[in-house]
Amino acid sequence: MENLAIKGGSPVRKEPFPKYVTIGEEEKKAVIEVLDSTVLSKFLAKWSPDFFGGPKVQALEQDWAKYFKTKNAISVNSATSGLYAAVGAAGVGPGDEVIVSPYTMSASATAALIYGAIPVFADIDPEIFCITPESIRKLITPSTKAIITVDIFGHPADMKETMEIADEHDLIVIEDAAQAPGATLNGKYAGTLAHMGVFSLNYHKTIHCGEGGVIATDDDVLAERLQMIRNHAEGAVKPRGVKDLVNMVGWNYRMTEIEAAIASVQLKKLAGLLKKRIDAADFLSKSLPGIAPFLTPPKVRKGVRHGYYVYPIRYDKKKAGVPREKFVEALNAEGIPMTNGYTEPIYLEPLYQQRIAFGKDGFPFTYPGYHGKVDYNPGICPVCEQMYYRELMLTDVCHANVSHKDLKDVVTAVEKVTDSIGRL
Numbered sequence: 001m002e003n004l005a006i007k008g009g010s011p012v013r014k015e016p017f018p019k020y021v022t023i024g025e026e027e028k029k030a031v032i033e034v035l036d037s038t039v040l041s042k043f044l045a046k047w048s049p050d051f052f053g054g055p056k057v058q059a060l061e062q063d064w065a066k067y068f069k070t071k072n073a074i075s076v077n078s079a080t081s082g083l084y085a086a087v088g089a090a091g092v093g094p095g096d097e098v099i100v101s102p103y104t105m106s107a108s109a110t111a112a113l114i115y116g117a118i119p120v121f122a123d124i125d126p127e128i129f130c131i132t133p134e135s136i137r138k139l140i141t142p143s144t145k146a147i148i149t150v151d152i153f154g155h156p157a158d159m160k161e162t163m164e165i166a167d168e169h170d171l172i173v174i175e176d177a178a179q180a181p182g183a184t185l186n187g188k189y190a191g192t193l194a195h196m197g198v199f200s201l202n203y204h205k206t207i208h209c210g211e212g213g214v215i216a217t218d219d220d221v222l223a224e225r226l227q228m229i230r231n232h233a234e235g236a237v238k239p240r241g242v243k244d245l246v247n248m249v250g251w252n253y254r255m256t257e258i259e260a261a262i263a264s265v266q267l268k269k270l271a272g273l274l275k276k277r278i279d280a281a282d283f284l285s286k287s288l289p290g291i292a293p294f295l296t297p298p299k300v301r302k303g304v305r306h307g308y309y310v311y312p313i314r315y316d317k318k319k320a321g322v323p324r325e326k327f328v329e330a331l332n333a334e335g336i337p338m339t340n341g342y343t344e345p346i347y348l349e350p351l352y353q354q355r356i357a358f359g360k361d362g363f364p365f366t367y368p369g370y371h372g373k374v375d376y377n378p379g380i381c382p383v384c385e386q387m388y389y390r391e392l393m394l395t396d397v398c399h400a401n402v403s404h405k406d407l408k409d410v411v412t413a414v415e416k417v418t419d420s421i422g423r424l
């Protein structure tokens with residue numbers, strides 16, 4: 001039996017794993033072209049053709065709409081901006097509740113707070129880690145206005161049932177597909193499965209332009225509201241003749257021409273980059289259970305193509321005999337990137353525990369027009385807590401720059417640590 005690296009033995013790998021690099025000559029050329037044009041942005045906060053941005057921004061939106069088969073694509077400067085704009089476009093305001101996943105990046109929930117609404121956290125599915133229709137149903141109250149689903153780690157949420165619930169209760173659904181570009185559910189792209197879907201183009205996503213985002217919607221009214229919110233709505237509503245002024249208070253969420261030009265090039269690479277992620281993930285999913293029966297690879301539901309933003313693995317402590325943290329530490333010592341648990345359930349953040357968001361008086365939690373009774377106590381989402389505290393491990397090695405040999409090192413390290421697990 002080989003000596004574990006954590007006990008002073010030689011690690012499976014000494015060299016770091018390759019970085020994910022997708023920027024190449026095509027992107028450089030696109031950037032130079034924009035610089036040569038001297039038009040780095042063309043947005044004007046005035047109702048005019050320039051209200052919609054410059055040629056690269058508009059080209060990206062057309063490319064995006066065509067690729068994802070959505071009627072409208074609205075570029076923004078981050079998925080965070082996209083989520084905020086989507087909540088605004090949905091007409092959410094103080095006194096409303098928005099049901100959201102607790103197992104996501106914080107912005108999925110702050111999007112509700114920004115409009116003075118209350119995030120209400122629904123528990124997640126133990127196989128795909130997205131909020132479940134059952135947990136959503138239990139939380140619907142007269143104050144519920146919207147639902148934000150998150151296609152976490154790249155697996156689409158249960159969108160069909162979620163949309164049925166929304167129809168029943170007249171709610172708007174926003175799909176946070178920041179982590180799932182190219183993933184599909186029954187042949188339809190993640191990000192196009194709700195009333196609005198939000199993509200991220202930040203530097204650690206499958207395709208990127210440094211920072212950026214896109215909102216997809218088939219609804220023309222929502223599309224115009226999104227365009228308004230993106231670009232100082234208040235100044236454009238009068239010339240445009242907009243009558244519904246709810247949330248027509250705008251921000252500057254505009255993307256630059258350089259980012260848009262890069263994003264258009266990256267979009268062409270998406271299918272190829274995603275295929276490599278899927279191949280890498282499939283290799284791990286086939287290899288791991290045979291050598292470590294206490295590990296469960298990510299479940300891929302029928303009709304789903306997974307986006308594998310990261311590769312989530314469930315760890316069964318009872319079967320393994322040692323806590324997850326020890327196993328992860330031993331893998332790290334062998335040179336394998338692996339982390340415990342993803343983000344803490346969002347409701348455990350100080351903002352929710354102390355109910356302080358805007359100003360010192362606890363707005364929006366203390367807003368007199370809010371008639372609900374939101375609960376942020378530990379234990380409200382037991383599956384999420386179980387995943388975070390005990391079961392979930394994540395690795396980011398499933399990407400296009402990782403070779404078969406790199407993936408085999410992961411398997412070798414898991415096998416080595418598993419063989420000596422009793423010594424941890």
Ligand SMILES: Cc1ncc(COP(=O)(O)O)c(C=O)c1O
Nearest residue numbers: 078079080105107178200201202
């Ligand atoms: C699920 C999710 N939503 C939203 C965001 C925010 O994306 P951005 O960094 O583009 O604002 C992220 C970013 O990591 C994310 O993972």
